[in-house]
Amino acid sequence: MATDTLTAPGTAGRRDGRARRLGKHALLIGFGLVMLYPLLWMVSSSFKPTEIIFRDPSIWPTEIDFSNYTEGWTALTHPFHYYMWNSAVIAILSVAGNLLSCSLAAYAFARLRFRGRNFFFAIMLSTLMLPIHVLIVPQYVLFSQLDWINTILPLVVPKFLAHDAFFIFLMVQFIRGLPRELDEAARIDGCGHFRIYWRIIMPLCVPALATSAVFTFIWTWNDFFSQLIFLTDPDQYTMPIALRSFLDAQGETAWGQLFAMSIVGLAPIFGFFLAGQRYLTQGVATTGFK
Amino acid sequence: MSDRVGAPPSSSPPGTQDPAPVAPVRAGPDRGAQRRRKPRETSPVRREGRAGYLFLLPWFIGMVAFTIGPILGSLYLSFTKYPLLKPPEWIGLANFRRMLEDPRLHKALWNTVQYVFVSVPLQLILALALAMLLNRGVRGLAFYRSVYYLPSLLAGSVSIAILWRQIFGADGLINQILALFGIEGESWVQHPDFALGTLVLLNGWTFGAPMVIFLAGLRQIPVSLYEAADVDGASRWTKFRHITLPLLTPVIFFNLVMQMIGAFQSFTQAFVVSGGEGGPVDSTLLYTLYLYQRGFRAFDMGYASALAWVLLAIIAALTALNFLLAKRWVFYGD
Numbered sequence: 054m055a056t057d058t059l060t061a062p063g064t065a066g067r068r069d070g071r072a073r074r075l076g077k078h079a080l081l082i083g084f085g086l087v088m089l090y091p092l093l094w095m096v097s098s099s100f101k102p103t104e105i106i107f108r109d110p111s112i113w114p115t116e117i118d119f120s121n122y123t124e125g126w127t128a129l130t131h132p133f134h135y136y137m138w139n140s141a142v143i144a145i146l147s148v149a150g151n152l153l154s155c156s157l158a159a160y161a162f163a164r165l166r167f168r169g170r171n172f173f174f175a176i177m178l179s180t181l182m183l184p185i186h187v188l189i190v191p192q193y194v195l196f197s198q199l200d201w202i203n204t205i206l207p208l209v210v211p212k213f214l215a216h217d218a219f220f221i222f223l224m225v226q227f228i229r230g231l232p233r234e235l236d237e238a239a240r241i242d243g244c245g246h247f248r249i250y251w252r253i254i255m256p257l258c259v260p261a262l263a264t265s266a267v268f269t270f271i272w273t274w275n276d277f278f279s280q281l282i283f284l285t286d287p288d289q290y291t292m293p294i295a296l297r298s299f300l301d302a303q304g305e306t307a308w309g310q311l312f313a314m315s316i317v318g319l320a321p322i323f324g325f326f327l328a329g330q331r332y333l334t335q336g337v338a339t340t341g342f343k
Numbered sequence: 344m345s346d347r348v349g350a351p352p353s354s355s356p357p358g359t360q361d362p363a364p365v366a367p368v369r370a371g372p373d374r375g376a377q378r379r380r381k382p383r384e385t386s387p388v389r390r391e392g393r394a395g396y397l398f399l400l401p402w403f404i405g406m407v408a409f410t411i412g413p414i415l416g417s418l419y420l421s422f423t424k425y426p427l428l429k430p431p432e433w434i435g436l437a438n439f440r441r442m443l444e445d446p447r448l449h450k451a452l453w454n455t456v457q458y459v460f461v462s463v464p465l466q467l468i469l470a471l472a473l474a475m476l477l478n479r480g481v482r483g484l485a486f487y488r489s490v491y492y493l494p495s496l497l498a499g500s501v502s503i504a505i506l507w508r509q510i511f512g513a514d515g516l517i518n519q520i521l522a523l524f525g526i527e528g529e530s531w532v533q534h535p536d537f538a539l540g541t542l543v544l545l546n547g548w549t550f551g552a553p554m555v556i557f558l559a560g561l562r563q564i565p566v567s568l569y570e571a572a573d574v575d576g577a578s579r580w581t582k583f584r585h586i587t588l589p590l591l592t593p594v595i596f597f598n599l600v601m602q603m604i605g606a607f608q609s610f611t612q613a614f615v616v617s618g619g620e621g622g623p624v625d626s627t628l629l630y631t632l633y634l635y636q637r638g639f640r641a642f643d644m645g646y647a648s649a650l651a652w653v654l655l656a657i658i659a660a661l662t663a664l665n666f667l668l669a670k671r672w673v674f675y676g677d
Contacts, residue, residue, distance in 0.1 A: 085490045095506050110519035158402040167395030186651040191416030214405025246394040275499045277611040293501040315502030
């Protein structure tokens with residue numbers, strides 16, 4: 054510890070540094086394994102018969118058996134892809150809605166001058182941390198009067214009306230960082246605001262849009278609370294709601310199948326994680342939200 | 344946010360690029376000039392204003408229909424008795440008085456407070472420790488960061504809640520591992536003393552998101568400070584204690600506020616792990632789970648609205664308290 058006191062960081066005693074570095078990596082890898090062990094174990098257990106899941110804490114499968122997947126897939130009223138599809142429709146429409154509506158609002162907040170802008174911006178910011186619980190009861194009443202319960206509308210329409218202020222905020226921050234000269238030049242060339250928004254700002258916003266898309270997808274895919282409330286008809290169930298009813302119906306007797314379907318349900322998130330992790334960690338780091 | 348307000352309105356209105364060459368002294372120069380002048384006077388600023396409202400239109404509609412309307416609605420409903428099928432009936436403060444004498448609510452509130460005040464520090468300490476380990480030139484930083492971040496993405500899902508229920512069940516993974524050491528474990532999720540603890544661990548598991556934020560914060564600390572400390576012969580601990588920690592306090596504060604607000608609203612995990620009941624003996628009954636039960640199982644909508652407003656008040660008060668206390672420990676440079 055004292056060896057590096059008089060030297061610049063990095064050139065410290067080499068052997069000491071290497072030992073420490075190895076130790077650090079061992080610690081990081083060990084801790085990572087502990088963190089991910091439950092996940093890895095779930096994946097491996099999904100290939101084991103249920104009675105073995107109760108006995109085998111190792112993640113090394115002794116045999117690969119797909120019957121949990123085939124049986125779990127058809128264990129509910131509808132095959133599992135039915136629920137996956139319901140979830141996908143909601144998630145994809147939510148992504149489209151958020152990208153469109155939030156970027157429109159963000160362009161206005163970041164680039165246009167109009168009366169009350171700062172006031173509206175403050176209102177938008179104040180809704181960022183608003184718990185959904187103070188909205189959900191009247192929303193439920195509203196949606197049931199519109200006859201929207203058990204349709205995807207309560208989950209999707211708000212996204213097209215920029216209800217997720219978080220993404221407006223994220224895009225405003227991003228657009229403010231873009232050089233103004235670009236839109237001024239376009240304006241001198243006679244571009245209208247919509248064309249500046251669509252042709253200049255949006256293409257430059259791709260990183261912010263990608264971050265928003267990935268987060269919107271994952272959040273709506275994982276969303277449980279509002280889907281539980283707005284979708285009560287088993288024909289409308291989404292993947293999380295179906296999984297939960299599977300758990301209630303089968304209880305502890307079918308862990309293998311439950312695990313298998315849980316993994317199927319997580320797969321799209323894994324996909325987005327692998328494809329978009331740069332956007333994810335950047336999004337977290339720049340906006341500070343998870 | 345008003346940084347650009349002072350900027351001059353983008354110099355030239357669209358009509359002025361072709362000033363002279365056209366229109367000499369023809370027959371109707373008057374009318375042409377008039378027609379042109381009108382939009383020219385109002386054009387740039389007012390057109391921009393109109394565009395602003397137009398761009399904000401979807402947000403305005405959503406704001407009124409799905410945010411402001413419902414907020415006012417739930418405020419009103421919190422003073423009513425509203426069993427959904429009958430119209431709301433004004434009962435004044437009765438819902439709030441009822442809350443004072445509702446033992447399940449007290450239990451739920453106490454559970455939630457324990458949950459928040461144990462799991463958030465756990466999460467932040469893990470996040471900070473790993474961020475320190477990962478800081479500055481660890482090879483494979485991006486890989487480690489992703490691995491540690493992954494649980495934050497997944498933990499909110501029903502799948503992980505199902506996994507948790509198995510892991511901490513009677514024949515679950517934890518007890519299987521304990522059995523290897525000859526220890527016989529409980530069914531943790533069914534034991535009133537431990538069930539909440541499993542949820543705390545689940546929230547602690549999501550330390551990856553604050554860790555990423557810590558890493559970004561650590562990168563902002565100038566290397567020169569550490570170099571100066573090295574010259575003075577400071578130990579690692581001294582550098583951490585007197586450079587890193589003070590300069591990181593704004594980020595710690597930010598994470599603390601955000602995670603507390605989030606943790607207070609935890610729902611899915613408690614719901615799935617306890618099968619929607621909050622059991623055993625209400626030991627995992629979190630505030631929002633109780634709210635759900637009142638509002639959407641019993642359709643006691645007036646009371647649920649009152650619960651929601653009290654939740655908002657608690658979160659707001661806690662956040663305000665955090666900001667007050669921040670003056671004592673958060674260091675904002677100079």
